[in-house]
Amino acid sequence: MGGYEQGEQPVVGEIIVVVEAAPQGLMQYTLDPEARTPIWQAVIIAHDDAVIGAATTPEQTADLLVRGSIECIRRSIPSLMVDGLTMRPEVGPNDNAQIVAAGEARFLRSEWDAAVAQTDDRSADDALGGLLD
Numbered sequence: 863m864g865g866y867e868q869g870e871q872p873v874v875g876e877i878i879v880v881v882e883a884a885p886q887g888l889m890q891y892t893l894d895p896e897a898r899t900p901i902w903q904a905v906i907i908a909h910d911d912a913v914i915g916a917a918t919t920p921e922q923t924a925d926l927l928v929r930g931s932i933e934c935i936r937r938s939i940p941s942l943m944v945d946g947l948t949m950r951p952e953v954g955p956n957d958n959a960q961i962v963a964a965g966e967a968r969f970l971r972s973e974w975d976a977a978v979a980q981t982d983d984r985s986a987d988d989a990l991g992g993l994l995d
Contacts, residue, residue, distance in 0.1 A: 870970055872941060872943075872969055872970055873968065873971050873974075874967075874968050875894065875896075875966075875967050875968075875969070876896065876965070876967055877891060877892070877935075877942075877944055877964065877966075877967035878892050878895045878962065878963070879891045879932065879961075880952075880960055880961070880963075881927045881928060881931045881960060881961050882958060882959070882960050883924065883927060883951070883959035883961055884958070885908065885909050886906070886907065886908035887906070887958075888905075888906060888907075889906075889931045890902050890904045890905075891903055893939075894974075901978050903935075903977060903978070903981060905934060907934050909926070909927060910930075913926060914926055920951075924961045925949070928947065928961055928963045932944055938973070938977040939973040941970040941973055942967060942968070942969045943967070943968045943969070944966070945965055945968075946965045947963045948964055948965060950962050
C-alpha cells in the first residue's frame with residue numbers, strides 16, 4: 863500500500879472495473895459509482911499472454927483479467943486496496959465479452975483526484991490539438 867500524506871486518511875468507497883475479456887483491450891474503472899455523474903477512467907491494457915493462457919477455466923481467466931486491471935489502476939492510485947469483489951460476464955459494446963467487477967475500495971482521495979485531473983488535462987490538450995490543426 864502506498865504511503866499516506868501527513869494527516870490524510872483513506873476513504874472507504876466502491877470500485878467498479880469493466881475489462882474486455884481478451885489479452886489486450888479496454889479497461890474502464892470508477893471509484894465514485896454512486897455519484898450523480900460517475901467519473902470513468904479508461905485505459906488500453908495488454909495482459910501477459912503466458913499468464914492468461916495458463917488459466918484453465920473461464921472463472922480463472924476472469925480473475926486474472928480483473929487482478930491485472932487492479933494492478934494497472936494502482937499505478938495511478940498506489941494506495942488502492944480492494945476487498946470482496948464480485949464478478950459477472952457481460953456482452954460488451956461490440957458484442958465482445960467483458961468482465962464487470964465491483965467491490966469495496968479504500969484509497970486516498972488525493973490520488974483519485976490527481977488521476978481525474980490528469981485525464982481532464984489530456985482531454986483539454988486533445989481538444990486544443992484538434993482546434994489548432
